[in-house]
Amino acid sequence: MYDKVNWPERYDPKTSAIYALNDIDVKAPPEVVWKLLVDAENWSSYFPAEDQVKILSGDPELALGTKYSRVTVGFPMSLSVTEFEPFSRLSWETVVDSDETGSSAYHGWVITPTDDGCHVLTEETQQGLFFLEELGHKHPGALYRYHQDWVERLARAAEAEVANRPV
Template sequence: MFEAVNWPQAMVPSRSPIHFTNELEVAASPETVWSLLVDPEAWPSFYPGVEHVQLLDGHDSLRLGTRFETNLAGQDVFASVQEFEPMTRIAWGGYPKAAEASKAYHAWIITPTPNGCHLWTEETMQGPFWIELAKNAPDAFWRTHEQLLAALAKIATERGDRSGASGPVAR
């Protein structure tokens, strides 16, 4: 079963052959964006390729230490929440079930802005499984996260519109 590792230290960009960031201004409150990120039932509505998220610790939402299984990058993965600062930062680390030696670490930072929030995400990946996938499509992970941010912004903005927020903010 999945065991927590010192992910932030082990997965720093300087030690990871795959590292990328994506960012977007979102016309939705940090609270709205946060509510989507911590709600496993919401992920399929914005996370490309995700069909399910199963929490393994009896929680109903993500929190520090929550272990979960999902399907990311076409792979069934184990992961756990490694960082958790409500409305500000969440990060999880994990690995594909088929390739435990290949690790990934995905962090989100939400910063309030006058028109909503700035959403920034960073991922580091290590191990032969991810490296082989990257060889076939070097920018596939980055492009997928661009789609992820756009879809998350759309859902968050729609939720915000129902409570009186404004539309998307250009980057």
């Protein structure tokens, strides 16, 4: 059995308006997947939808406490990395910049080594009126589909990197 995200109490899936879980087996070691995840400003190299990510602290990669911004499906967001265990766990909290209702989200990644590479699991919960309206009512299932596309592209990118390594 694979580990799940370590949820802060306020983001527990049992009490969240919106929840998505996506996972995939990747034929690449955890270190390769990890490098792609923490290199947030270059997510668009394998996932074009994430082409507006900016690390605000000046760091080259995500780390514990890193603050960064991104525009996701047209909405500017502010994020902070809340969990960072190299090669295994990465989580962040998100607020929508223009939202006055206090909506927020929590997104976590768990990477588990396997015999053939690793298993990648991502989960997200969303709280508040903004997310309920945008993803619950206007676009039901969109969070799941977005993350499924992300994990599939992440897997392909990691596997391609391993395949292109010199022998």
